[in-house]
Amino acid sequence: MKSQAANILAALGGVANIIDIEPCTTRLRSEVHDPALVNVPALRAAGAHGVMIAGRIVQVVMGPSVDTLATDLEELM
Amino acid sequence: MRHPVLKYVRVRDYLRSLVTHELAVGDAIPSERLLCERFGVSRMTVRQAVDALVVDGLLEREQGRGTFVAPTKLDLEVRLSSFGEEMRRRGMEPSSKVLATEEVTASPDIADALELLPGERVFYLYRVRYADGEPMAIEQTWVPSRLAPSFFAAGAPDSVYGELRSRGLEPDWGEDTVAATEVDPEDAGLLGLRPGRAVLRLTRRTFAGEIACAYSRSSYRADRYMLWVPLRAPKRTLIPRAAPDGNGQPAGAEPRNGQAGDGQAGDVAQTEAGSPATRVLP
Numbered sequence: 001m002k003s004q005a006a007n008i009l010a011a012l013g014g015v016a017n018i019i020d021i022e023p024c025t026t027r028l029r030s031e032v033h034d035p036a037l038v039n040v041p042a043l044r045a046a047g048a049h050g051v052m053i054a055g056r057i058v059q060v061v062m063g064p065s066v067d068t069l070a071t072d073l074e075e076l077m
Numbered sequence: 078m079r080h081p082v083l084k085y086v087r088v089r090d091y092l093r094s095l096v097t098h099e100l101a102v103g104d105a106i107p108s109e110r111l112l113c114e115r116f117g118v119s120r121m122t123v124r125q126a127v128d129a130l131v132v133d134g135l136l137e138r139e140q141g142r143g144t145f146v147a148p149t150k151l152d153l154e155v156r157l158s159s160f161g162e163e164m165r166r167r168g169m170e171p172s173s174k175v176l177a178t179e180e181v182t183a184s185p186d187i188a189d190a191l192e193l194l195p196g197e198r199v200f201y202l203y204r205v206r207y208a209d210g211e212p213m214a215i216e217q218t219w220v221p222s223r224l225a226p227s228f229f230a231a232g233a234p235d236s237v238y239g240e241l242r243s244r245g246l247e248p249d250w251g252e253d254t255v256a257a258t259e260v261d262p263e264d265a266g267l268l269g270l271r272p273g274r275a276v277l278r279l280t281r282r283t284f285a286g287e288i289a290c291a292y293s294r295s296s297y298r299a300d301r302y303m304l305w306v307p308l309r310a311p312k313r314t315l316i317p318r319a320a321p322d323g324n325g326q327p328a329g330a331e332p333r334n335g336q337a338g339d340g341q342a343g344d345v346a347q348t349e350a351g352s353p354a355t356r357v358l359p
Contacts, residue, residue: 015317
C-alpha cells in the first residue's frame with residue numbers, strides 16, 4: 001500500500017525531516033532532524049501499533065509488513 | 078601468571094571448560110586442594126573462581142557435601158511460541174498451576190498494549206508454569222474480552238494461543254522485551270527461589286495480523302534459562318535521495334551497512350531493533 005508509506009513519511013515530518021530509516025524486523029527505526037515534527041496520532045492512524053521516541057530516534061512498530069513497507073518507502077524517498 | 082586476577086581467571090576458565098565439556102550434571106568438581114596444587118594458587122583464589130561459576134549458575138554448592146555441576150540452562154528463544162509448545166519441543170512435559178482466572182477492566186497500561194479503549198474488559202490468566210514438575214516461570218496474560226468472548230467458559234485454557242486459534246485468531250507476530258531483575262518476594266515463593274535471585278522478565282505483545290490479541294508478563298528463573306537470540310546483519314538503511322542539508326545523495330538510497338549501528342546506543346534494551354530476534358515469519 002503506497003498510501004501507507006506516504007502517510008508514514010508525512011507523519012515523520014516529511015522526507016526533509018528524515019535523516020535515515022532503518023527497517024528492522026517489526027519496526028521502522030528512523031533518525032529525524034526535528035522530533036517535534038513527528039505526528040504520533042498520524043503514525044497510529046497509518047497503522048502503527050506503537051511509537052517510541054528517544055531524542056531524534058523514532059521507532060514505529062509496524063509488524064512483519066515492514067518488509068514491503070520499506071520497498072514502498074524507498075521509492076518515495 | 079603472577080597477577081592474582083589472572084590466576085583466578087585461569088582457574089575459573091579451566092573449571093568452566095571442565096563443566097561444559099567433561100562433567101555431567103550433578104558431578105562433583107575437583108577438590109579445592111587439588112585445584113590449589115594444580116594451579117599453584119591459594120585456597121582463596123580457588124574459592125573466588127568457584128564463586129564466580131556459582132553466580133553464573135554453572136555450579137551449585139550443597140552445604141556440607143561439596144560443589145556440583147548445576148542443571149543446564151534452557152535456551153529461551155525469543156520467538157512466537159507458547160511456554161507449553163517450547164517445553165514439548167524439548168521433550169519436557171509442561172503443566173500449570175492456575176492462580177487466577179478473571180474478567181476485569183483493563184488498566185491503562187494493559188489497554189495501551191492491547192490497543193483497547195479505556196474501560197474495555199479483558200480476560201486475565203495468572204499461572205505458574207512447570208516443566209517436568211519443576212516451577213520455571215510465572216506468567217500473567219491478558220486477552221481482550223471483545224476478541225474472545227467466554228474465554229474461560231471451559232476453565233483456564235491449557236494454551237492461550239491454542240484458544241485464540243480456535244477462535245480464528247492466528248498469532249503470527251509479536252514483540253518481546255526482556256529485562257533482568259531480582260525476583261520479588263511473592264514470585265520467589267512460587268518459583269522456589271531464594272529472595273534476591275535473578276529472573277528474566279519478558280513482556281510480550283502478540284498480534285494476529287493487525288489485531289493485538291494477547292499481552293503477557295512473565296518471570297523466568299535466570300538459573301534455569303538463558304536467552305538465545307539469532308542474529309542477522311541489519312537490513313539496508315534507507316536515506317533520502319537528496320539530503321536537505323545539501324549533501325546530495327545519489328539516486329536510489331545507497332546501502333550504508335557500515336553505519337547500521339547508528340542510533341542504537343539509546344535503546345540497548347530493544348532486542349528486536351537491529352536484529353531479527355523476534356522475527357516470527359520466516
